[in-house]
Amino acid sequence: MLKINEIYASIQGESSHTGLPCIFIRLTGCNLRCTWCDTAYAFHKGDDFTVEETIQKVESFSLPLVEITGGEPLMQEEVYPLIDKLLETGYRVMLETGGALPIDKVPEKVIKILDIKCPGSGEDKKNHLENLKFLAPHDEVKFVLLDRADYEWSRDLLKKLDLPSSIQILFSPVFDKLDLKDLSEWILEDRLSVRLQTQLHKVIWNKNATGV
Numbered sequence: 117m118l119k120i121n122e123i124y125a126s127i128q129g130e131s132s133h134t135g136l137p138c139i140f141i142r143l144t145g146c147n148l149r150c151t152w153c154d155t156a157y158a159f160h161k162g163d164d165f166t167v168e169e170t171i172q173k174v175e176s177f178s179l180p181l182v183e184i185t186g187g188e189p190l191m192q193e194e195v196y197p198l199i200d201k202l203l204e205t206g207y208r209v210m211l212e213t214g215g216a217l218p219i220d221k222v223p224e225k226v227i228k229i230l231d232i233k234c235p236g237s238g239e240d241k242k243n244h245l246e247n248l249k250f251l252a253p254h255d256e257v258k259f260v261l262l263d264r265a266d267y268e269w270s271r272d273l274l275k276k277l278d279l280p281s282s283i284q285i286l287f288s289p290v291f292d293k294l295d296l297k298d299l300s301e302w303i304l305e306d307r308l309s310v311r312l313q314t315q316l317h318k319v320i321w322n323k324n325a326t327g328v
C-alpha cells in the first residue's frame with residue numbers, strides 16, 4: 117500500500133521539463149526537514165492507495181508525463197512497483213528525490229531529479245553523494261539556494277564533482293528569499309554552465325497553492 121498526499125495534473129514548474137503538462141504523485145513522508153521546505157503538508161497527511169488505484173487515478177488525467185515526488189518518495193518501498201507499472205503502461209516517469217537515500221534501485225529509464233542539499237537547508241550533512249555514480253545521462257541535479265553562501269558552496273562543490281556534461285545542473289532560488297536577478301548575475305559573472313530555474317507553478321498560481 118502507498119500513502120499518497122495528492123495526485124493532480126499541473127504544469128511542470130521545475131527541471132528542464134518546465135512548462136510541460138504533467139501528472140504529479142506526491143507521496144507522504146520525508147526523512148529531511150529543510151529549513152525552507154514548502155511541502156511540510158506532505159510530512160504526515162495522506163490516504164492509502166494500492167498501485168492499481170494509483171494507476172487508475174493517473175490514467176484519468178490523460179497525460180503522458182508523470183512525476184513522483186514528495187516528501188521523499190523513496191521512503192516507501194511500494195514506490196518501486198508503482199514505477200515499474202507506470203513504465204510498463206508507457207508513461208514517461210520523472211522522480212524527484214531529496215538526495216539522502218540511495219537511488220541505485222530506481223530503474224534507469226526514470227528521469228531522476230536528484231537534490232543536493234546546501235548548508236542553508238540545514239540538511240547538507242545528509243547528502244548521499246554516492247548517488248552521483250548512478251545518474252543516467254538524462255538525469256538532473258538540483259541545488260536550491262537560500263543565499264550567496266549557498267551559491268558559493270554549490271559552485272565550489274560542482275568544481276570538485278566534475279559531473280558529466282550530459283547531466284543538467286539546476287540552480288533554483290528559494291522562492292521569495294533569494295532574488296532571481298541576483299542569482300542570474302552571479303551565474304553570469306562566474307560563467308557557470310548551470311540552468312537557472314524558478315518554480316514556474318508558483319508564478320502562475322499562488323505561491324502557497326497546493327494541487328497545482
Ligand code: SF4
Binds near residue numbers: 149
Ligand atoms: S526534502 Fe523536500 S519535502 Fe523534505 S523537507 Fe526538504 S524540501 Fe521538504
